[in-house]
């Protein structure tokens with residue numbers, strides 16, 4: 767996907783010796799990082815186990831209290847995770863603390879346009895305080911200098927209602943039970959992702 771290619775390029779650009787991925791999930795994205803040391807953390811044991819199965823150095827930890835000394839990493843990434851964290855400012859302060867001076871932060875998040883057609887069709891409303899390309903920007907600017915937003919995307923298509931229902935079911939915990947619209951299918955929606963790239967002060 768375009769946004770992941772851009773993220774990988776932004777990580778590789780600074781030729782990091784050490785990268786920390788915060789909220790690694792199953793470790794798929796950090797497993798693609800080109801660096802001698804890649805460390806992952808996640809607050810879910812199942813995620814840590816899944817990332818470890820990929821051969822990653824994965825540890826159980828909270829983004830709001832990172833178990834690393836100051837200035838430990840050349841790059842810190844945090845993809846699709848800050849909207850799950852209760853105290854985003856604290857998590858970003860922790861990320862800035864463990865980055866070395868002039869180190870790089872990068873993270874993939876949604877723009878408000880992302881899958882707009884789907885959420886409108888199913889009547890779902892994202893929490894107003896969600897971390898996205900717009901409301902995430904001022905939070906990042908408080909911790910980092912030179913915050914850049916790169917927009918990538920295109921379209922996404924679900925071939926039938928069962929296909930879209932399976933996608934919606936993955937959001938049950940966040941948004942409640944959602945029912946796939948009756949059509950028309952294929953259902954086409956906008957993909958619009960943002961890659962934040964920021965520099966530690």
Ligand SMILES: C[S@@+](CC[C@H](N)C(=O)[O-])C[C@H]1O[C@@H](n2cnc3c(N)ncnc32)[C@H](O)[C@@H]1O
Pocket residue numbers: 788789790791792795807808809810813827828829830844845846847850851852
């Ligand atoms: C939507 S998944 C994103 C996974 C991965 N970064 C990706 O982009 O594919 C969010 C992840 O953040 C983790 N997470 C949520 N709150 C967290 C916290 N406070 N500290 C660390 N990880 C957290 C979840 O367990 C989950 O694995």
